[in-house]
Amino acid sequence: MLDGMGLHSALQWYVDGFVERSKIAAKLEVPEHRHLLSLETDCWDVHAAIAAGRSDFVLLDVHSPQAYALGHVPTASNLPLNR
Numbered sequence: 001m002l003d004g005m006g007l008h009s010a011l012q013w014y015v016d017g018f019v020e021r022s023k024i025a026a027k028l029e030v031p032e033h034r035h036l037l038s039l040e041t042d043c044w045d046v047h048a049a050i051a052a053g054r055s056d057f058v059l060l061d062v063h064s065p066q067a068y069a070l071g072h073v074p075t076a077s078n079l080p081l082n083r
Contacts, residue, residue, distance in 0.1 A: 008030060011028055011030075012028050015027070015028045046059060046073070050073070050074070050075055055075075058077065059073060059075055059076045059077065060076065060077055060078075060079045061073065061076040061077065061078050061079070062079055062080060062081045063078070063080065064080050064082070065078060065080060068080075
C-alpha cells in the first residue's frame with residue numbers, strides 16, 4: 001500500500017480506520033518538513049546506492065544485536081527495535 005499510495009495517504013488511511021473503529025476523533029497533522037518523509041525506497045535502491053559508494057543516507061538494521069552480529073549489510077547501523 002505504501003509503495004502505491006505514498007506515506008501521507010497511508011497515514012491518513014490508518015487514522016481514518018482508527019477513528020472508525022474507536023469512535024475517537026483524530027486528525028492527521030503533517031509537519032511542514034514532510035518532504036523529508038516523502039522518499040520511499042526498496043532493497044534494490046539501497047543496493048545500487050551502496051554499490052555506487054553513496055553515503056548520503058543512513059541504513060538502519062533493527063534486528064537484535066545477536067542477529068546483527070550473524071550478518072548484516074556492511075554499511076548498516078544496528079538500532080534494535082526492542083530499545
